[in-house]
Amino acid sequence: MTFCLGMKVQDGLVGIADTRVTSGTERITARKVSIHQHGNHSMFLMTSGLRSVRDKALTYFENVTRETEVFSRLYQAVNAFAQQVRQVAREDKEALAESGLPFNLHALVGGQLEDDTEHKLYMIYPQGNWVEVSDATPYYIIGESGYGKPILDRTLQFDSDLAFALRVGFLAFNATITCAVDVDYPIDVVAYRRDTYEIITQRYEKQDLAEVSRLWQQLLREAVPKLQTEWMEKILAKLPAPSRSFTGRDL
Secondary structure, three states: EEEEEEEEOOEEEEEEEEEEEOOEEEEEEEOOEEEEEOOOOEEEEEEEHHHHHEEEEEEEEHHHHHHHOOOHHHHHHHHHHHHHHHHHHHHHHHHHHHHHOOOOOOEEEEEOOOOOOOOEEOOOOOOOOEEEEEOOEEEEEEOOOOHHHHHHHHOOOOOHHHHHHHHHHHHHHHHHHHHHHOOOOOOOEEHHHEOOOEEEEEEEEEHHHHHHHHHHHHHHHHHHHOOHHHHHHHHHHOOOOOHHHHHOHHH
């Protein structure tokens, strides 16, 4: 499984991707983010799905961008990558199905090209169709999405700054890695400040963020006793009193 998160806030974009790749009983570390940057053309691409499909579609896309196409707006690049996904589906989907493997590739594409009035973030489906991430829900997760989503839904807003997005993005990853065995360090983080046309990348190992994770767990434990208690009295008051004192020897 994969964890790839893209966030669009007013100041720019943040992307976080794990590097765990599972194939049968094998587990390897592999980069799931690619950066495409020259002049006033800056974009990143993150993928979740079959590694073979990803590598082939990305190779085809890189050939297109290098040899035949010049894009001035990000949606044009998104369309070009989607076309390569469809091409790989035409070539490999039947053979994969015969082997019991579904054709599976989701992608997040973010960035800003010279004619874009602002930074953009898109999610591409395996069929090649896509949606643009909106200001109302300024993020998208591909891969293992269930564990990190509640944190982002409750905290992230379009007017959040990049530092806040990085914080809650890590917390979403932290929640996922706690529960999902096929998501793991190291993580690759990309950040883009609007209208700068420069994407910054950084890789983090587990030890780099161990103290942040420890502090978050401590804050959660300290916050629980501070929650309102009146609602609990309706059930706690009905519990019978203990018949004897409890000690550690009763364990």
